[in-house]
Amino acid sequence: MAEIIFIGLSLASILLLVALGLAITYGAMGVINMAHGELVMLGAYTAVLAIRYLDVPFVLCMPLAFLVSGTIGYATERLLVRHLYGRLIDTLLATWGLSYILIQLVRVDFGLAFLGINVPGLGPGLQNVPIPAYLTRPILIGGFHFQTYRSFIILVALLLLLLTWWLIFRTSYGMQLRAVSANRNTAACCGVNDRRVNAWTFAYGSGLAGVAGVLLSGLQTVDPDMGTHLVIDGFLVVVVGGVGSILGAIASSAVLGEINGLVALWWNDTVARAAVFALVIAIIIVRPRGLFALRGR
Amino acid sequence: MDNVLSIRSLTVEFSGFKAVDSLNLDIARGEIRVVIGANGAGKTTLMDAISGKASASQGQILFNSADITNWPEHRIARAGIGRKFQIPSIFKNLSVRQNYQVALSQEPRVLHNVFRRPRDTARIEDVLNLVGLTGSADEPAGNLSHGQTQWMELGMVLVQDPALILLDEPTAGMTVAETSRTADIINRLHGRHTILVVEHDMAFVRSICRTITVMHMGRKLAEGPVEEIENHPAVREAYLGSGGIGHA
Amino acid sequence: MGTPCGTGLNLGAWGMNIERRKILKSATLGAAALTVPTILGSRAARAEGEIRVGVLYSLTGTTAIVEKSMSQVTLMAIDEINKAGGVLGKKVVPIVEDPASDPRTFNEKANKLVVGDQVPSVFGCYTSASRKAVLPVFEQFHNLLWYPTYYEGFECSKNVIYTGAVPNQQLSNFVPWIIKTLGKKKFFIIGSNYVYPREMSKVTRILLKQHGGEWVADEYLPLGDAEWAAMVAKIKNSGCDVVFSNVVGDSVVAFYREYKNQGLSMDKLPICATVTSEIEVAAMGPEFAVDSYTSFPYFETVDNPQNHRFVEKYKSFAGKDAVTYHALECSYFQVHLWAQAIEKAGKADPMAIREAALGQKYLAPEGPVKIEPQNQNTWLTPRIGQAQSDGMFKIVDAYKEPIMPLPYAAYGETPTNLFCTAHGLNIPKLRMALQKS
């Protein structure tokens, strides 16, 4: 029983890691960032390269990846997303084009391949991130092996959650963000520099993606396409949770994660996945605005 | 006597709060009735309940003695109730003419309309004249001025030719000139349509109406001819907050 | 009326547009510039003194990881042949296409190579799905596909030369060995949810019956999924004593990692795999695979001169981190088999090459290989490797010589009783076998 809950929890935490960034960029800024998965991918590659060349300790890769993905996110907002506010679907299309480009860039070693230069660690191949021993050996509690690494992921997810919550509800920046997402123009009139807020928010959301990438690299292989399916799952979570609601994102990732875990254990993974999709459809049809929609009169 | 609309102890709740509280209201055929009241008195909610936007938790709404309580919006509209919103709601990307072609909805079923092409009718021309938009009939409706937009939406309701017209603050944001223009548009309709208006501007109210219903806290406070209402103590009482009825 | 309006709308404006919009201009011209040569190019007469062949491995998309190296090694082999004077005294010119890991694109590019460039042969395809998607093209235009990947069998096409292993070449040695040598009897069979793993599992179960093993369970993970938490938990609680894995692609990596993270040990509960090759081990980090077993006719550690040459050459060609593995080796030697065949045929004609290819022998890095004249699959030497901490496999068991490929082994096809012969698939036999089994 503990096992089932734990597995579900761990699936949920991974979903949340990916969804959290989306919940912010989409919820607060009305931008569907299809390149979010690629930002996760870049985070993972940051870990690969940092460990390979600078042998940065695994844990420190996370802030590093946060910076890298964050910076790229910032640039994305400045160069691309900025021109598309209020055009939801267009943000989806443009960022999808961007994801295409990012994937291919990694594959061709950021263009170096054209010059015949190959950077070991980049390129089309599968890469991996060595996980320090203290994170891999399982701990035995009450006759049940708790996986250290998955527990670690859950922990980090919670910390990031707290950090985000604090940023949004306890800082003036968060105040401005909430103002902008409530009503961009009014906020601007009250002297909030909405452009700056947007840029930083997008950077932050992207940064979270980077951290998610580092953590995922401990569970699976790192390759240029690893992000493509993540972004879909992320969206299911955000939308089911209710756009713009962090709480919703938490709830829905918890629900979807646990359901997935349960069905996978009792039946099989294919059915589990099907169940999740079916659940998503059902929830949206019953509550067209998501679980935690902010509803007004 | 012949009532187009009669509302029986209607109550509309929003999570516990009674926006409309056991209200009774009768409107005779061909009448122009104005509902006034301070903000939050429940005027707009009343309109919502009639037009199907808000659902009644108690009571009945009888339209031509058919019970239309909590019908879906489109059925109520088909039954013959047209509504103009406080914030004008029109099809900005369609031309004025197209707006009216859409509004001309005697036959609303899909399959029927798949085999029809949009067409102009005498009625559309009449309405265009009435609201004075003949000139800009082929401009995108989004380009109209605020006042024009108000008239145009009013026009959409007229094209529908409903037995009962609901007007939610038709003069909101209009200049004095525009307001008086609106007033005589409405007066021209008098008799042909039954009209229920929610309005603040007493000058305007005087210019169009015979009977007033005053709402307060979701209940009917008073009902009667303009003069009588204006001197009604309870009404003045209720209005103190909003600085006297004249300027409400 | 409707349509004309619209079409004119667009076409009418093309002209005006090109003066006006810069972006458009470049885009349009770009399109023109790109399209025209390709259309003409595909029909242009082939220059004399060269023989063009198609190379059809994904350079992008999900399976590019593996396919790109297969594409590289193919070019390497062609390069070798040209250095040795080409074939029929002509230079071999590879035409590389990128089918982007997507069956629709595979079909499109196969058309380009076969119908457009009219090459006499194409080397390519990794997944069965992609092979199936290009098959119609090859069959309709009587062209020849050289397919280097181990696959599930159950195909009997005149237009494909299969140089990868079929189930009997990976399993007939493996399952008995696990039972007898490892002494593990209770099999928990897992795989990615598609055709190959399911067929492998079917053959495995037949062999289990024959050798007194015990089948515990069959479990499949959606293709491309990387979340193994639940599955590994199941394995732990299943009471099996060996995990038999037909997991493919990057799911493999996630699986081995999860396996270790959940504290399962290879000596108590070893993973025996049919897909986990050097490239996957390198990808997951050797420490996760140590002491697991894999059955392939080729490992980088095969000890013979031609393999040493091959490995050395490939590393200098593709970088020192590059590893060689079964599918890679097949993609390599099949090009040489092709060269021999076309020499024998004496002309660059697909069906002539096919005729000549049947029974063709070659001393490949793994040892002698031969194309079986009956079913156009290849004789290979079964081997079993044990993963080492350096990411290489220690060969713990190997056959003396290659064994015959039996694409229908699952239904009791035997060397003396073939279902797929030079005359095509013998359906009555197959159905009889089905009735009996």
Place this chain on the structure above:
Amino acid sequence: MKPRVAMGVGSVLLIALALVLPAMLGALWLNRVAQFMTYGILGVAMAIAWGYAGILNLGQGLYFGIGAYMLAMSLKLAAPGSLEGGTPMPIPDFMLWNAAPGAPQDLCCITSGSFLWIPFQREWFGVLMGVVVPAVVALGIGYTMFRARVSGVYVAIITLALALLARLVLIDAQPVTNGFNGLTSLSFFSIGGITFDPYQPRTYYLVVGVLALSLVLAQWLVSSRAGLILQAIRDDENRTRYLGYNVASYQVFFFVVSAVLAGTAGMLYVVTAQFASPTFLDVAFSLSMVVWAAVGGRNSVVGACLGAIGLSVLSSAASETPALLNAWQLVLGAIFIGAVLFLPRGLAGVFNDLLRRHAAPDTSRAASAPLAASGARATIPGQ
């Protein structure tokens, strides 16, 4: 009257081009263009659902896939490759190796669910189902969705999840669908004694014919009164409700039309490419349909159609230019972004502005009527 003329001339030219193309193209490009034209039909489907109804279907691949499989099943049974292919009791070859040992060798019950194939022995049935099943599925999902007043991005997510769900099931049901390998080695499509070899002009003309037909149909639908009302709904659902229209029924209707077109496209794709694969249901494919429509002009059926064909030609040309072998996806990505940034209403939008400007001298009334009927709605800023 200028636009009218331009349109007339343009359409004549385009039709002429389509007719003479076979003479100019070799077998390769003949077949290829035919395939791209099936994408063109997808473009039309997108324009109707997305451009006019504001329904962003991110799972359009589902209906394409269904259409493809329905016809492929018939062609599989007719194929000589299948056991007893073309005889009264054929069995798709793959069912043999998916059958439980000793299973009765009859289509009724060789594998669980194989009986579903029985009616597909008649090719017309496959064709019929290729239209009916997408319609029914779209009807079901559309009805549930739109009656619950699901809209905007939520529609997108539902359609997306649905496609993924279907893909999962399709692959899992290997004994009936041959799973991930899809259906291949099919016979040529033949109807009324006429056989359609994918590399013959005949097949090309079949596709052109259907494409033209669907263009006319779509154009006729969107310029009908229903089409106008549909655009009204896209502008302001509630307003339309208060005018007495049952919004859901309109959305469902056009959702179904779009699905049927997609299904048809799927069938024609099978006719020209001779295989059906679960990858038709991939998100990437559905997304590229959206991109086609966006680049061509989401609010113009013709624009979306040409967008689909144009982008397909462009990408295959780019990917086959040796110099671009590694870079072509960078190029495509850049084009998508550029199109979204600089042509928010797609190419059709640009063309309309130009036509507008040229038509200005004449009374705007004369111009706006036909424009309203054609792709002119592309002047609407994208929603």
